Amino acid sequence: MTDGGKRVVQQRPGGKLLADALVAQGVTHAFCVPGESYLDLLDGLYAQRNRVQLVTCRFEAGAVHMAEAYGKLTGKPGVAIVTRGPGACHAAIGVHVAFQDSTPLVLIVGQIPFEETDRESFQEVDYRKMFAPLAKWVTQIDEAARIPELMAHAFDVARSGRPGPVVVAISEEMQRETAAVPDIGPARVLPPHPAPEAVPAMMDMLRKAQKPLAVLGGGGWTAEGRAAIRDFLLANDLPVAVSFRRQGLFDGTSPNYAGDLGVGADAALVAKAKECDLFLAIGTRMGEPVSQGYTLLDMAGATPIVQVHQDQAEIGRVYRPALGITSDLNAFAAAARAAAPVENPPWAGWTRELRAAREAQAEAPEVGGPLDLASALQALEKALPPDTIFTTDAGNFATWPTRFMHVREGQDFLGPTNGAMGYGVPAAIGAAVVHPDRCVVCFVGDGGMLMTGQEIATAFHHSVAPIVLVFNNQMYGTIRMHQEKTFPGRVSGTALTNPDFARFIESFGGHGEVVERTDDLVPAFERARASGKPALIELRTDPEQITNRSTIAQLREQARRAAEGASTAAQAPSSSSVAARAPEPRRTSPRPR
Template sequence: MRHGGQILVDQLVRLGARRAFCVPGESFLAVLDAFHDAPVELITARHEGGAAMMAEAHAKLTGGPGLCFVTRGPGAANAAAGLHVARQDSTPMILFVGQVPRGHKDREAFQEVDYRAAFGGLCKWAAEVGETERLPEYIARAWHVAVSGRPGPVLLALPEDVLSARAEVRDLDHAPIELAPTFETVAQDALGWLAGAERPLVVAGGPHWSEEAAADLGRFASAQGLPVALSFRRQDYLDNRHPGYVGDLSVGGNPKLFARLGEADRVMLLGTRLGENASKGYTALRPEGPGPSILHVHASPEEAGLVWRPDMSVTADAVSFIRALARQAPLGRDWSGWTGALRADYEAWVTPKPTPGAVKMEEVVRWLAENLPEEAIVTNGAGNYAAWLHRYYSYRRFRSQLAPTSGSMGYGLPAAIAACLEYPGRPVVCMAGDGCLQMTINELSTAAQYRAAPVIVVANNGRYGTIRAHQERTYPGRQAGTALANPDFPALAAAYGGVGVRVERTEDFPAAYEAAKAAGRLAIIELMLDAEALSPGQTLSEARAAGEARGA
């Protein structure tokens, strides 16, 4: 006989769980009790949103579902930001939420929420466990749903009395092993379709990637002489030094690459949904057409035809299908002129363009790209500061980038903590804006508690820069709601037992980074940016002038 909390944790251990993230709550005390003796590391965050983002980042790093425990009501509401990241990034995750006792249901009891109704749209599956004996069944199913097809988040609500009650029940093993097809014949058909192209383009992204898949993608591109673009914030899926790599389809990305996407006559989508950002707001490619012939490879059969109308579609995970493509003999088509032109566009794009001020983000990012080892992990959230990272950083190894395709602010620090815990020997750098970092800055305490030592580089321009840019282009000269009063970031790092330094000249950054890294503790490097330095491609004054020219 075990209480429900013990049954739950034992089942997670049986399925392979090694680490979970939480903010504790009285609604799942039995689970916390079970973690006391479990071979699972329980990481206590300071906010449920931070805990959920750590779990999501852990899942990206490991391929297994990220596990997060939060309490009912406000705890679940706070964790919704991490659920949204997992949903849009196709990341497997299970959010366990405490619930009121069964006898209190439907009375609007203290912190009661109908989680299936409130969170169903954010999850692949949202359910509530009604019987202690069925905990293994629900948990095994949640694990399977999270990782299968297009991965994503699952929510399980856990009534307090279900967890505290005792039952005699056996743990369940993993779902049966799936015998996947080899895809050799389908890959040959795909290459036969590709052979008819004059201007082909491969766009890769989405879930299920691995070190092996990244290497196979490089071999496939080399054998066929193909240009490969990567979707938004999937820049580590192919070594950026590869001659076939032509850039990423990102927010603020290379206009020439988006134009090339529109010029291509055959586009192979490998694993990616090719969402709004990667299609430039559905304008570089238009779902309604006209446009290129499309072959769409995705793990979910529902994805083909959902937005893009492909001429061919394959239901397969990217790892399996790219392995089959990499084994095929060269077609013998000469696309070198087309591929070379796209590569030249990329190389011109990543040539640094000077921005105003004594601290130049383009030079800071290029220094990091040239001096960080290949295995370094770089994390970021959302904001104009990330455009410098997208444009000027060269990703050379798979899983060296942790960033939300959902565009969630505050993601960088929780992701950096998860990366430090999973790979304590690898350098971890968190790039953040002053507004982005302050969304989850309380997680510095979590980093200190678990001796995670990321180097956090804060781009301080005293504003929500992305919104200010839109503001100036739409309502020039009418700033409202985008100015920030910031703390002393280096002093804040010191308050959490870390080190901090303020950089006011670009040439001082290398020494600042080396000192921060040598400290072996969490570190903050604050970059004091010029107010004009709004983005890599536009100053504040230029954004305002553009708005005025349009008569905004």
Template sequence: MRHGGQILVDQLVKLGVRRVFSVPGESFLAALDGLYDAGIDNIVGRQEGGVAMMAEAYGKMTGQPGVAFVTRGPGATNASAGLHIAQQDSTPMVLFVGQINNRHTDRETFQEVDYKSLFGGLVKWVAQVDHTDRLPEYIARAFRVAQTGRPGPVVLALPENMLSAQAEVADFTGVVVPDTAGSQDGAAPFAKALAHAERPLIIVGGPHWDKGTTTAAARLAEAAKAPIVTSFRRQDYVDNRHSHYAGDLNVGINPKLADRIRATDCLVLIGTRFGDINTQGYTLVDPAEPQKTILHIHHDVAEIGRVYGPTLGWVETAPRAIPALLNALKPADMPDRSAWIKAARADYDAWTNPQETPGEAKLEQVIKHLSETLPEDAMVTNGAGNYAAWLHRYFTYKTYGTQLAPTSGSMGYGFPAAISASLEHPSKTVVCLAGDGCFQMTLNELSTAAQYGATPIVIVVNNGRYGTIRMHQEKTYPGRVSGTMLTNPDFAALARAYGGHGETVTTTADFAAAFDRAKASGTFSVIDLHVDEDALSPALTLSGLAKV
């Protein structure tokens, strides 16, 4: 006989879970008891949104479901931000939510929430476990659903009386692995279609990638004689220094790359969903009339043809499809596209040449310094905001597994992700780039970093405003500033108050030495980088908008 919390944790041990993230609650005390001597690290955060983001980042890094525990009601609703990231980013994740005594359901009991209604459109699957002896069944299914097809988040609600009850039940049998069914039959027609294209373009993204796949993708671009592009916030999927790499499809896209998307006669989509950010709101390629060949590879059949009707579709993961394509391709059959490739690369090189922005602390030079001096395996995280445009444009990603960023565009993500990355890879340099508004959404997790010895270096791009919203505000309602100004703390002093290292930088010349001191500190660090409020984006200034 075991109580439900012990049964639950025993399943996690069997599934190979090494670390969970949580904010404790009385609704899952039995699960906390099960974790007591299970050998699983329990990283306790300060707010459920940050905890869910840490778990999501863990899923991104490892390919295994990130696991989080939160309590009922406000704990669950706080965690929804991390679930949304996992859903849009195709990240495997399992969230366990403490629930009220199930004998009190539908009485609007204290903190009662119907999680099937709350999370139904936000996750892959949500269920409530009402019987203790069915825990092994539900948990095995949750991990299977989170990893199969297009990966994503799963929520299991755990009534407190079910968790504390005793049951005699065997652990689940078998193993829980992602589905491996796939056909290599798609390679030959894809290769044939590529041979007939004049101006093909390969776009890579989505889940399931690893370092070997990124190497194979670069070889595929060479064999196919085509430029290769990464989808939004998947820039580490190709070594950006490769001769065939032509940039990434982000919010602030290179205009010449946008023109190239329009001009291509053959899009090869590998792993990516090719959504609205990649297509600039579906303007680069018309879903109703694409006017180009579309070859789409995705592991989930439901994603192929969801928006764009492909000429050819292939249900397969990138790690299996790319080697199969390499075997099927005959470089001799590919026409000479050297001019197309060189032009695409030249456009990228010109785009990444830093353009000067106003102020004494120039973010473009800070990013270039980081790009040139960080170790190749350094991990860089960010949330959402215009500050990230400098990172996406000027940082050169060199190896897989070095970018953690939300394709969902969630503010506050960068710092929890950096904590998770530092705990998972303690020997690596982890740098978080965050706007002043973005950082303040989750900076309470400085306490979590201090408690567990995480050592990320946070660079706060401080312009005293919600920069992205202010940019759109000035474009739409010029001169009518409303709701976009910020009063900020002394971020460096705040870091020191938590026991970390903190410095304020106001000029470009002072940044390198400050970063070196932060790296040498041996603890978490915050560099408060004061940038000019006139610089709204790498190519847009407030004064320039005012003139318009």
């Protein structure tokens, strides 16, 4: 308000200042599990209920996953609010997801009264120490007068450079303290653009290449940025892969799409990537999943790498690039699109080779049993709306839709690059809250479903209707796979006993289906969507089919052969005795696959 042209700032309690600070930063949604440590903030949000939708969740990890999905879809910091101690500890996994996924996020944590600090008060935690390795910045507000300043900075940090999570602890009595300070809105900051010589240097390198490969990854992409990078890649007829769980960055049906270079990547794509003579890492950090455990390329730069990233500290962190470009990804994409494309690129045949390898990988193999999962998912892909939002949990099941389905332009794909189980269902609810008019489909295993599946109650409470596909094989599939490879037949700790998942969601008032045959998935999906309710489709899969490429029996046979080979090697004569006599040729007959 003003008085004679002068700004007059009224006294406000800290709880109201915090709520008003969120409004000043443009926050429209906040995801929470309520706690007594931030009652005053809750009251402040009541006063702003027409401007900020407060989404009440059932578990702190679920709340942060929903906020993280909001951040991925909007590019704005998602906001989660949790209570102190156990609430903050539960929330930590979502902070880790946001950190490794480069998603802007602000987590607000209620805190003990600051006068009780270092007494090990009830639920006391030093959040600066706890979240230091998981967040971009951690702070605590103990003075109400500093709320606008510190909250504005928290949002700035979450959005800037490589986006990520910020944690703000708010002490209890500070929320009741009053102060007369103005609100602070977001600063208008122009994004960093590539240096003038950056794109020309990249194009010079591209003109000398015979087998280039572009890999898209990272966070902070806008729809305009994705369109610009698509135009650049297609204009130069480049083969394009996406990094781990970044399928939404490029149209999977494009003739230039070569697949996903992450966990469970197609062996043919990995082999081709090792052949490339120019690696364009656009947005990706070149981390462990993309680099196939840091084995894909020579770290010293034998294969020229062009790495584009918002954060200069990420460029060359592991792999030494021939050219590093520090830039906002969307600004880089616009600059790259404006560059004259390479005329008559010599790699047209190479691009078609990589696409052929992707198409071969996506062919549904012949498998026994009534539910052919690959064929069922491919039929489902054709039935999905063009603006579908996919969310995925972590686990072996997730490789089925990744391998056999394609995310098209106009669709979005949200998944945890840190491999967090329990992400899929809350992320689907968060996505549906952001876009209630779009179809949201969640892929989750039976293990992940019972980690955060109770969050489906939040969907009912806030009238959104995601459709959850539960892949039920009655086990922690990824761990069982590794177990069978290392200790074949010695099943320990990986078997599960599950409920009837369809009846589970029906108990909330939702729509439940069970699918056990290939042809039943699409009709079940159509009924689920027509119901207009939160829905769950349980896919009862064959436990023997442990991955989309192997059965348990095949893994055990491979382990047996490996053990025999190790035993033979251990029994082999010494090099001196080998030199003394000529070895007999070893003949092996091929075994059926």
